[in-house]
Amino acid sequence: MTDDLWPAPTASAAVNATVTVPGSKSVTNRALVLAALAAEPGWIRRPLRSRDTLLMAAALRAMGVGIEDTVNSATGGTGGGDAWRVIPAGLHGPATVDVGNAGTVMRFLPPVAALADGPVHFDGDPRSHERPLHGVIDALRALGARIEDGGRGALPLTVYGTGALDGGPVTVDASSSSQFVSALLLSGARCNQGLEVRHSGGPLPSLPHIRMTVEMLRAAGVQVDAPEDGGEADVWRVTPGALLGRDLVVEPDLSNAAPFLAAALVTGGRVAVRDWPLRTTQPGDQLRDIFTRMGGSCALTDEGLVLTGSGRIHGIQADLHDVGELTPVIAAVAALADSESELSGIAHLRLHETDRLAALAKELNELGGDVAETEDGLRIRPRPLHGGVFHTYEDHRLATAAAVLGLTVPGIQVEDVATTAKTLPDFPGLWTGMLAGDATPATT
Ligand SMILES: O=C(O)C1=C[C@@H](OP(=O)(O)O)[C@@H](O)[C@H](O)C1
Ligand SMILES: C=C(OP(=O)(O)O)C(=O)O
Secondary structure (H helix, E strand, O other), rough: OOOEEEOOOOOOOOOOOEOOOOOOOEEEEEEEEHHOOOOOOEEEEOOOOOHHHHHHHHHHHHHOOOEEOOOOOOHOOOOOEEEEEEOOOOOOEEEEEOOOOHHHHHHHHHHHOOOOOOEEEOOOOOHHHOOOOOHHHHHHHHHOOOOOOOOOOOOOOOEOOOOOOOOOOEEEOOOOOOOHHHHHHHHHOOOOEEEEEEEEEOOOOOOOHHHHHHHHHHOOOOOOHHHOOOHHHEEEEOOOOOOOOOOOEEEEEOOOOOHHHHHHHHHHOOEEEEEOOOOOOHHHHHHHOOOOOOOOEEEEOEEEEEEOOOOOOOOOEEOOOOHHHHHHHHHHHOOOOOOOOOEEOOOOHHOOOOOOHHHHHHHHHOOOEEEEOOOOOOEEEEOOOOOOEOOOOHEEEEEEEEHHHHOOOOOEEEHHHHHHOOOOOOOHHHHHHHHEEOOOOOOO
């Protein structure tokens, strides 16, 4: 973390820009895990190269997987070469994994480590010690893995892999993070008996992310029975078998498109996001509906998704349980709206990169806002905002939300804007590029 303050640029006019958003974190990190577990080499094209995905790649390399950077100018560059060639190998310990504060790394990799033939030690940022991991730890222990976690049920921990997991049925309470279910499913086909994962507990958040896991497993040739296909509620079954190596192009990160689309909404402008997929499991696709309800209009065109602001921003009553990671930017837009908003279904955000509900309420109120935490969300009553320092608590989405506010509220200084590198390389460059009319990641 740095104490740097970034003066968020104000928009001198309605924004009119076309933006290339870097690849999806969630797709890239699933693709890396599945390619590492596959029986043959694969390609990941236009991967996101950000802190979370570079940590995932480093962790898999530490366990023996080959991940090579390649540059292929024919498919266009998105920074640092445009593809990863993944060459699976026997998974080995001893190894050390730095999870940073990446939920996908800290949850998806312990099951992979249980398949390795030696100890794998996991640690990360201080916040990673507080984020829930018990679902993964308990499930792996129930499946026979040995894990030393000092009785904390959290990081740091060591998984003593023996080269194989028997698998079978396991029950997990994933009400605090859908990533518990995704983590088990991703490695399930490599268990001798496959895996039957049953969720038992409060409602599961972020269901689109579990669907993303199921669809990516199926695309790798794995047979998965899932509740949405007529299966039993809250039960997923993964049949054992080899995973195919894939040649996969990563979609743009639609959740990271949120601040750019919001810019069109709050300035009454127009922003096009290139390469918006026509069909996707990414929760960010729901921005089309959410921002339309908040006053914008959306069209899928040859240019990508185009959002046009009307000059009016409406408050919204929205249950964001499925799409929690969109909350910070939606809250920023709601603070600039013409009526009250109620965002619900997001109590689990208290356990994200930071306590997002507390952080959003505090930071918006310090700029003159009227935001209250509810039991499971935020109530936002728009009031005129003034400039000031917006603290970001090492949370990339707090920083991008602050940038949205800064477009129309002069004098906002974003603390540690570099924290956006968790999922967005060079956010400040993309943001100023958008204000100049075009934002395309620099090719390095
Ligand atoms: O599986 C994934 O890629 C993710 C699942 C969600 O986690 P939670 O279910 O913990 O909210 C989401 O918030 C996170 O940003 C990414
Ligand atoms: C919750 C998030 O990340 P993580 O993958 O670390 O859980 C997020 O990106 O909003």
